[in-house]
Amino acid sequence: MSAAVSFAIFVVAFAFIAAEKVHKVKVVLVAAGAMAVLGLIPGDEVFFSETAGIDWNVIFLLLGMMIIVGVVKHTGLFDYLAIWAAKRSKGRPYRLMVMLMIITAIASPFLDNVTTIMLVAPVTVVVCNRLGIPAQPYLIAEVLASNIGGAATLIGDPPNIIIGSRAGLTFNDFLVHLAPIVVVVFVVFVLLTRVLFRRSFRYAPERVAAVMALQERRAITDPRLLKRCMIVLGGVVAAFCLHPVLHVEPSIVALVGAGVMLLVSRADVSDVLREVEWGTLVFFMGLFVMVAGLVNTGVIATMGGWAVGALGGDHFLSATALLFGSGVLGAFFDNIPYVATMVPVVEEMVAQTPDAKTGQALWWSFALGADFSGNGTAVAASANVVAVGIAARTGHRIGFWQFTRYGVFVTALSITIAWVYVWLRYFV
Template sequence: MDRIIALIIFLFSYTLLITEKVNRTIVAILGATIMMIFGIFDNHIEAIKNYVDVNTIYLLMGMMIFVSVIRKKGLFEYLGIVTLKIFKKNGFLLYFGLTFMVALMSAIIDNVTTVLVFIPITLAITDSLDVDPLPFIFGEIMASNIGGTATIIGDPPNIMIASAAGLNFTEFFLTNGPISFINLFTMQIITMIMFKKTLNFKIDQEKVKSFDPHSAIGNKKDFIISWFLLILTLLMFIFQHQLEMESSTIALFIGFLALLILDKDEVEEILKEVEWGTILFFFGLFIITGGLVETGILKDFTYFLAKIAGDSMRSFAMMLIGVSGTVSGVVDNIPFTATMIPVIKNLQNINPETFGNLNPLWYALSLGACLGGNFTPIGASANIIALAMLKQFKNEEISFINFFKYAALIVSVNLIISAIYIEFILI
């Protein structure tokens, strides 16, 4: 009975999220609490501990505070003007440059931090040019998730997969890196065709020359401190495994350090700028998807897939990349990856001859789980944050349906290319 109730609540919640008839935060929190009221979880406190990814929650809080503080110091406007001067020829080159930079950064640090840094820079650029920011934000969302597939540290599922499979950083990058760049280039071509009318603009070279990056600087001392804090943040994220620190610890430390140094007298104002609705939405969504794990629905689903694939490495790999890509668009890819890992490991016990080398399956799971996050506006944390910032700073939105309409083709092509890569290169 619990399974039926959990599935009904999950499906009803996602229907409301897709139709956007009710505010998404209300949907997520009510869905989560209704699951608790109906006894889906034996212990509510344990459910929160087990299924709410507090690392993500605290990461968002810390980085939102950090971004709010240094945004007022002119750093993002400065970087925006410098970026514009580099990619100053036309809208297509600017788009290509920004999405490439986002993908590259996402391979080094987590996707959420990447979009939190780049979205304000992008909005500063589009404001100065008086052009529509939507294609740029959409492209950067796609690029952040694609870039995250390249390395072990690029996306949480990759960390889990590499740990379970015993894959090192170099081995993982040499395998997933090439296909990530192919997928990125494919995405850029498709999106530039989709948004050709919006991106087809010449940038006034004289106007660009008139832009002075130093004009964005208000207080020089605060500006220099902002630079220092930004560089410190990036270095801490890049070397977080050597430092043995969680992303959330770094984000909270850097966020409140920036607040102390630069805006200690405006704490209340800065805290008001945090997207608390988005954070609560994440909280509820974690609980809702956790209900599928708690009742065993997700586990049974993965074993069902394994049974369908039979004894063929090729069939299982193709099925895995397709299903993980689709499921990750609606269910957080972390619990899905967690349930698939023991399934893949067990294949060697079932059929050691066929599944002697599991590496193709590990990479299929990685590519599917990470790329699938691009399917919907709630498919990955970076998507939700980027769109929340667009709403916060520009009061513009991309509806669930419109996002999916554009994303479906891109993700489908990326998954097909990835499947071909695994078929002919890895198997």
């Protein structure tokens, strides 16, 4: 009975989020509160266990990076990069989109995709404002590119960190097995954007001429502050990349970086904190609590157990189910708590495989499905929610269905290509 109630609450809340009639923060707070009042979540664990409640690593990573970006914003760096990108692309919309997607996709495997979006999105908004074009298509394309590119490495997407830890897979394992298919999917996606966003490509010669006449160096308002910020940001990025060696959580790195950034910049703390997307952070906390209700009442475990029993000993069918199943479920449950919940189920499936190659095929299928599922809906991955929040704050609102109609198609295509790759590489 409790499982049915928690599932019903989740479905109703998701329907309200999709309908966009009520603000999503209000929806998740009411839904999370309902689960707490009805005793569907572990009250003594929801604030202390990342597998059964709020994942504070994600929350504090976001908070730290929002503070860092808020300080960097005052240097004029984003205006500089925006003018530079506009001039390099000569104001051509598709060329600009490809440039921004490539930057995002290259950065995502080495930073996490949330950090990448938080650094690239403000630049995108500024350049689109300069050129007088809508920012929404560019932000959506960047998020999709980030979720694709982040799948290539252990640290590029949070689900990979969880899977790597549980399966004993290294940074190089992810690079060797997932990077090739990520490159293929990204190239197909770049070509596809020419068609997907064709109605959004606008070229205003007078705005382009005005931007081409600008000198980007003049956009830097405080060169000395910029140098200090770049040193701190470089240290944060290096610490992210050295996670397999340092074993320091990205959230700790981001918080320490934010503190050091505030110290070296001497910025007004109140001004910087106003740049933080508090609504986005609260939304994530409510969403984690909602998923905790599904975990605690056994909804997700039941789905996983059913899958194990239904697939039997057909390992290619198991890989297919993990790939497509994760693609569907991860799009609705947020892929971080989804992966944390399903990892034990996949571990049990791997234990029943005849050899290591087949077992790894299941892990890679699970990782690809979970990573690519992040493009499925506007709430499927942390980067999506962050981008939507930045868009709303800057006057370029992205609706749930505006994002999702692109995301669903890209997810389906990505997972289909990945399925062919898994079949050819591990089962033929």
